[in-house]
Amino acid sequence: MREDAVVGVTSNPTIFHKAISSGSSYDEQLAEALAETRDPKELFIRLASTDVANACDLLRRVWDKGSGRDGYVSIEVDPTLAYDTEATTAEAKRLHALIDRPNLLVKIPATKPGLPAIEDMIAKGKSINVTLIFSLQRYEEVAEAYIRGLQRLCAQGGDPSAVASVASFFVSRVDTEADRRLEELGGHDELKGKLAIANAKLAYQRYLELFSGERWEELSARGARPQRCLWASTSTKNPEYRDVLYVEELIGPETVNTMPEETIRAFQDHGRVERTLDRDVDAAKRVFERFSEAGVDYDDVADTLEREGVEKFADSFTALLEGIRATTAELKAA
Numbered sequence: 361m362r363e364d365a366v367v368g369v370t371s372n373p374t375i376f377h378k379a380i381s382s383g384s385s386y387d388e389q390l391a392e393a394l395a396e397t398r399d400p401k402e403l404f405i406r407l408a409s410t411d412v413a414n415a416c417d418l419l420r421r422v423w424d425k426g427s428g429r430d431g432y433v434s435i436e437v438d439p440t441l442a443y444d445t446e447a448t449t450a451e452a453k454r455l456h457a458l459i460d461r462p463n464l465l466v467k468i469p470a471t472k473p474g475l476p477a478i479e480d481m482i483a484k485g486k487s488i489n490v491t492l493i494f495s496l497q498r499y500e501e502v503a504e505a506y507i508r509g510l511q512r513l514c515a516q517g518g519d520p521s522a523v524a525s526v527a528s529f530f531v532s533r534v535d536t537e538a539d540r541r542l543e544e545l546g547g548h549d550e551l552k553g554k555l556a557i558a559n560a561k562l563a564y565q566r567y568l569e570l571f572s573g574e575r576w577e578e579l580s581a582r583g584a585r586p587q588r589c590l591w592a593s594t595s596t597k598n599p600e601y602r603d604v605l606y607v608e609e610l611i612g613p614e615t616v617n618t619m620p621e622e623t624i625r626a627f628q629d630h631g632r633v634e635r636t637l638d639r640d641v642d643a644a645k646r647v648f649e650r651f652s653e654a655g656v657d658y659d660d661v662a663d664t665l666e667r668e669g670v671e672k673f674a675d676s677f678t679a680l681l682e683g684i685r686a687t688t689a690e691l692k693a694a
Contacts, residue, residue, distance in 0.1 A: 367422050367430035367431060368430055368432045368434075369419065369432075369434070370618050371436065372467070373439060374676040376680055386687075389410065393407070394691065400688070401438070401681060404684055409455070412464065417461070419431040420463060423463040428462070428524060429585075432524060433461075433463060435455055436491065438451055442469045442471050443670075445473045445474070448477040449476075452468055452477065453486070456486050465524065467491045468481070468488055468490060470492050470502050475501055478509065482525065490506075490526070493527055493530065494534060494661075494669070497659075499529065503566075504570075507570070507579070521585070525585075526616055527567075529560055530665070531591050531592065531594055532556060532593045532597050533593050534559055535555060538552075538556070542656065545655055548650075551647070551651060555647060555648075555651055556606065561638070561640075562641070567586070567614075590616040591617045594617055595619070595622065596623075604631045611634065611635055612637025
């Protein structure tokens with residue numbers, strides 16, 4: 361995939377659950393790890409950290425070539441800790457120490473308790489992927505946490521040029537929830553499939569504002585890098601929509617798009633490449649107005665998606681640990 365223009369890799373509990381529960385690829389590693397621990401979470405961390413470290417090594421050439429711009433691999437903090445600041449910070453520190461690669465990003469969810477953990481990790485000089493962002497307000501809070509963390513790092517004499525971060529906006533889920541609410545209200549079919557892209561476009565405009573001006577220029581002069589917007593959940597959930605909709609409509613500078621393999625293949629086959637992210641910004645603002653006029657509460661959409669996102673990842677993590685328990689029981693029986 362590195363040779364196929366892929367410049368980074370992300371992971372989450374759902375991805376690992378599918379990988380570990382499919383076939384026997386991890387049985388040998390599990391058997392070796394069982395000699396040292398029987399705890400399912402510890403077993404998972406050993407398997408995942410090995411995979412992620414190997415991926416970091418594979419993409420290190422990309423990281424070196426771009427002087428740390430690309431070539432990152434992400435691993436997620438236990439999502440059951442999403443509302444515990446101290447536990448999230450401790451696990452993020454542990455994962456960075458365990459994998460110990462300069463091109464590692466540890467994922468912390470953008471919950472309210474996650475914000476101080478993000479700031480503290482940046483202040484310690486650790487690179488972070490902020491995940492599960494849905495609203496413009498929460499995005500601003502995430503960006504401010506990143507900037508405050510950099511300011512603290514600089515005040516302590518640290519090197520901000522060694523720190524990277526992305527703010528991961530989940531895209532298609534916004535349309536899934538918004539479209540569902542439009543269905544309940546009846547009518548307004550012209551608004552379906554519009555809110556997610558408008559949301560991302562306005563987030564990018566806020567990015568341009570936050571990472572400019574005197575405050576940012578002071579940090580930039582010391583080598584700090586902007587926290588790039590990352591578009592996540594970009595596979596199209598509604599079969600009526602174009603399968604590369606959330607790729608084609610969000611192309612712009614200083615951004616990242618994470619795609620599942622089927623979306624990568626689809627875009628290679630028939631995707632259109634042109635700068636679209638900062639096009640029709642006024643129209644994006646109007647989409648928000650029209651949703652409000654239709655009776656859809658944007659803030660409630662975002663709050664619902666954040667809560668459900670954490671729950672889904674936590675459920676996947678629990679299922680993952682149950683799968684590891686079952687597999688280890690089979691290995692011990694054999």
